[in-house]
Amino acid sequence: MRNKFRNVLVPKQFLFRLTFINIMVITVFVGLSSWAIYNTACVLADGLVSMSNQKQAQFEATLFQYLWIFSISTITIGCLTHFYLTKKLIHPLRELIYSTKKMKQGEYPAPITGKTEGEIGELISHFNDLVKQLEVNEQNRQKIVSDLSHEFRTPLSNLSGYLQALQSGVIDGDEKLYQSLYVESKRLIYLVEQMEQLKEWDHISSQSFSKKSPVNMKNLVEQSVEMFHWVCRNADIKINVDVAPSVIIVNSGAIAQVISNLLDNAVRYYEGTGPITVKGRNIESEYEFCVTGPGKPISLDAQERIFERFYRTDYSRSRELGGSGLGLAISKEIMEHHRGMIGVTSKENKHTFWFRLPRK
Known part of the structure; x- marks a missing residue:
């Protein structure tokens, strides 16, 4: 005191x-x-x-x-x-x-009010913006943690109830039951991955990615696509890859993460017919990478906000398919550290997520 x-x-x-x-x-x-x-x-x-x-x-x-x-x-x-x-x-x-x-x-x-000019006025203005941004971030964090906690409760209760019943001999295991338990376990794994992304966001924001080396984008893209081969095969999704070779000085791990985030987004929200197309090409002094696939229509407002932290275009799908709203935000952060650009173009139910990196 x-x-x-x-x-x-x-x-x-x-x-x-x-x-x-x-x-x-x-x-x-x-x-x-x-x-x-x-x-x-x-x-x-x-x-x-x-x-x-x-x-x-x-x-x-x-x-x-x-x-x-x-x-x-x-x-x-x-x-x-x-x-x-x-x-x-x-x-x-x-x-x-x-x-x-x-x-x-x-x-x-509450925001500091007053008609203060000069350096003090500028300081107060920045302070008000900082408080507002921190408050929004905290609200978003609490919301995503609350959502994840709620989503953990259902699969854990199901697993606990069925395992206890199997242990006591109340029910007998069959292929259908084990398949249901397997699906519930996959949901838990995915929820844990979402929580890891919360920690990853803080890590990404503090990185400068100063450790860069020459990387052939064709090899990097093909390696990332190969990681989704089994998932796409099970979901009966075809991926067409057309990537031009180009050596760029980047942080290979960070760029691979961006490619994986865009591919995961295309596979997770795949809805309709037709393949997912992956393209890479040299455009003057830049290298452009695109992932195009079918999905639900994205509104203009959602297109503008889709790279914001914790933003999700379809909250009704969050418990089963929705992400934490951090994957694309992390990708944007990495692009900014590499002086690149990232965006989305959408026409009806066909969406293209892209990024561009300077080649020099």
């Missing part, structure tokens, strides 16, 4: 110290000016007009009295004006400190 009280007084202490220093400066300046004016006036009066010693002493006393009044009035008015202006200037900083303390306590303060 004592430390908290001391922290609250920091702006006041700063205000008092600054005011005290300025009072000292004003006092010294006014004092020296008054002393110079006083001596100059006495010398001029003595030289220009011949006065008796009594009149000279009376003149000096009157002048000294007026200078005292002038000095005290100037110092008082100057200090009060300075204190008011300094307090008004520091007020936004006091609000900023108060809001920062609330954030340390796990709360999200």
Whole structure:
């Protein structure tokens, strides 16, 4: 409590110290000016007009009295004006400190208002944006954790109930039952992968991917596609690959992850007929990679937001097929670290996810 009280007084202490220093400066300046004016006036009066010693002493006393009044009035008015202006200037900083303390306590303060200009105004504007973004991120994290917790509960209850029944001999196992248990176990594995993506997002955001080396994109794409061969075969999905060779200096692991994310997205949301087409080509100073496949129509709003963190185009499918909304966001983050671009083009039920990388 004592430390908290001391922290609250920091702006006041700063205000008092600054005011005290300025009072000292004003006092010294006014004092020296008054002393110079006083001596100059006495010398001029003595030289220009011949006065008796009594009149000279009376003149000096009157002048000294007026200078005292002038000095005290100037110092008082100057200090009060300075204190008011300094307090008004520091007020936004006091609000900023108060809001920062609330954030340390796990709360999200209301935006700091006020018509503050200059560097302080810019700082407060950035602080308000930061608080808003952190609050949105926290809400999204809580939502995805809540969704995952709810989704874990059903398969775990099913597995626990059937395994207990098998153990006690209440039911006998058959092929259909084991297939259902296998499907439930796959759901659990997938949910764990989604939770891993939450941790992966923080890791990706802090990486600079400075370790880069020449990579042949044709080989990298073919290796990534091969990883989806078994999944596509079971789902009866055909993949056509047409990739031109090109050597680019990139972080191979990060780019392979982007390719896998786009392929996984195409396979997971595959809906309709026709193959998934994978293309890679050289365009002037860039290399373009595209994954095209059929799926549900994507609205213009969804196309603009699909690379945002935690965003999912179809929440109704989230429990069975939906992702955590991080895969595409991670891909965008990796592209930005490589000074590349990523996007989506959609026409009815045919969607193309693409990225471009500079070849030099």
